[in-house]
Amino acid sequence: MAEISQQASQVLEKALALSTRDRGALIDRLIESLDDGPAEEGVEEAWAAEIKRRVDEIRTGKARLIPAEEVRRRATARLRNAPR
Structure with a gap:
């Protein structure tokens, strides 16, 4: 863990x-305060394009949706079988 000042x-x-x-609200505000840099330029547009692509894949049937219960069941099975 990174060292922080006494004040922090x-x-x-x-x-x-x-x-x-x-x-949670404090975390949101702190993260928002970090999102002002030039590295964030274009991120919203990229996410909008990604969302559109995914919605299009769902509408055309290219993407197959998996019910949440099935995802949970598969994830639980993988975790149980994972090497420790």
């Missing part, structure tokens, strides 16, 4: 004492 450590200690809901 104090903020973290107080943040960890918050409710789950408040911690």
